Amino acid sequence: MARTPAPRPNEVGIAGEFYVLHMLARLGYSPALTLGNTKGVDILVTCPSTSRVSRVEVKTSADALRAPKDRRWWTWLIGWPTSAPNQVFCFVHLGASVAETRCFLFQAADVIALEAECRAAYAAEAKDEAQRQRRLDPAMGSIWFYEDEKGNEHGSAWHLIDEAMTAAGNP
Numbered sequence: 001m002a003r004t005p006a007p008r009p010n011e012v013g014i015a016g017e018f019y020v021l022h023m024l025a026r027l028g029y030s031p032a033l034t035l036g037n038t039k040g041v042d043i044l045v046t047c048p049s050t051s052r053v054s055r056v057e058v059k060t061s062a063d064a065l066r067a068p069k070d071r072r073w074w075t076w077l078i079g080w081p082t083s084a085p086n087q088v089f090c091f092v093h094l095g096a097s098v099a100e101t102r103c104f105l106f107q108a109a110d111v112i113a114l115e116a117e118c119r120a121a122y123a124a125e126a127k128d129e130a131q132r133q134r135r136l137d138p139a140m141g142s143i144w145f146y147e148d149e150k151g152n153e154h155g156s157a158w159h160l161i162d163e164a165m166t167a168a169g170n171p
Helices: 009-026 108-124 129-136 147-154 159-167
Strands: 030-033 043-046 053-061 073-078 087-093 102-107 141-146
Touching: 009 030, 009 043, 009 053, 009 087, 009 102, 053 073, 053 159, 073 087, 087 108, 087 159, 102 108, 102 147, 102 159, 108 129, 108 141, 141 147
Parallel strands: 053 087
Antiparallel strands: 030 043, 043 053, 073 141, 087 102
16 A cells, blocks of 8 residues: 655645644634735634624644653744734644644743743753854744643643634623
8 A cells, every 4th residue: 555645844744733723613603714924824713793803813733743662742833923912823743643733822922922932942951052043043933841731731722713803802
């Protein structure tokens, strides 16, 4: 039997966006995928009963899960995150099956704080000053967290969509 080639990064990203669209629709929201390279927003979400709007930035990986001997942890590469009161980040791990797919939701301000924390920790492990400076560069950041900490708190935290809509002061 021929091996299936690994999906290209763009295909992984699109799969994650459609998975999040599916979940939002199942939860009763009216989600709309933005087309093209809309910076900082992949999905606009409207609550049909209130007309409130939220923005969702989706980051997807097919290999986000790391499982060392002691603790499972998750990681995603991100660009420099932007923050708006009505913005939510959804980090999607595409599992081997739909049942194994995981979503972790964070308010934008929490992602910015977590990215800075991760960047500082990564820089602290540098071998020399030049490497430390490269690791402090915010041009391309990453976030990671342990499953037994933020993973439990943020896994399937779809209620953050409503909180973002309310925080933005939508009508």
